[in-house]
Amino acid sequence: MPPTNSLRRPPVQQRSADRLARILDACAQLLDEVGYERLSTRAVAARAGVPIGSVYRFFTDKRALADALALRNLDRYAERISGRISALPGEDWRGAIDAVLDEYIAMKRTAPGFALVDFGVQVPVGEPGADIDHRVTDRLTDLLCAHLGRTPDAALRRTVLVAVEAADALLQLAFRVRPSGDPDLIGETRAVLHAYLAKTFD
Numbered sequence: 001m002p003p004t005n006s007l008r009r010p011p012v013q014q015r016s017a018d019r020l021a022r023i024l025d026a027c028a029q030l031l032d033e034v035g036y037e038r039l040s041t042r043a044v045a046a047r048a049g050v051p052i053g054s055v056y057r058f059f060t061d062k063r064a065l066a067d068a069l070a071l072r073n074l075d076r077y078a079e080r081i082s083g084r085i086s087a088l089p090g091e092d093w094r095g096a097i098d099a100v101l102d103e104y105i106a107m108k109r110t111a112p113g114f115a116l117v118d119f120g121v122q123v124p125v126g127e128p129g130a131d132i133d134h135r136v137t138d139r140l141t142d143l144l145c146a147h148l149g150r151t152p153d154a155a156l157r158r159t160v161l162v163a164v165e166a167a168d169a170l171l172q173l174a175f176r177v178r179p180s181g182d183p184d185l186i187g188e189t190r191a192v193l194h195a196y197l198a199k200t201f202d
Helices: 014-034 041-048 052-058 062-085 093-110 130-148 154-177 183-201
Strands: none
Touching: 014 041, 014 052, 014 062, 041 052, 041 062, 052 062, 062 093, 062 130, 093 130, 093 154, 093 183, 130 154, 154 183
């Protein structure tokens, strides 16, 4: 479920939560089919099988709808990473970084709507968004520090921010070269992250 600050009115009953999930699922499917510019709240309502008023009960417009989807993506991403790194030794930072990278690539390949909004709405689509980068950086920093037994501070958050920015640029290239992600460029991305983060985590 998206954080309540992304919603006009958070669901209280399970039935409302299920309806919200259907709306977000419909939004994700339509993003893949028609893109962000042609996305409409009316089309989302029709795909979800709910009255248009149900969409506006939760969201002011399609931007808020897509941002809620992005926040749900980030929550699911964090859950997947947590599941992977919980099985790793606490000192294995490279394994943790591999999990961060691998889970992103898996969602890029399989999660509906992820290719367009991933963790935040960028309007115009494709324009960088500093708030989105910090949203991801903060979540990843907290996950990594919890696993490695480190205390997050400004320097570490800055290091993770640089890693997020570098990986984002390289993975955009990898998925432009090949729709499923060019394996050689993904390998280079992994090598860049390991080399850069070694100065902090070794």
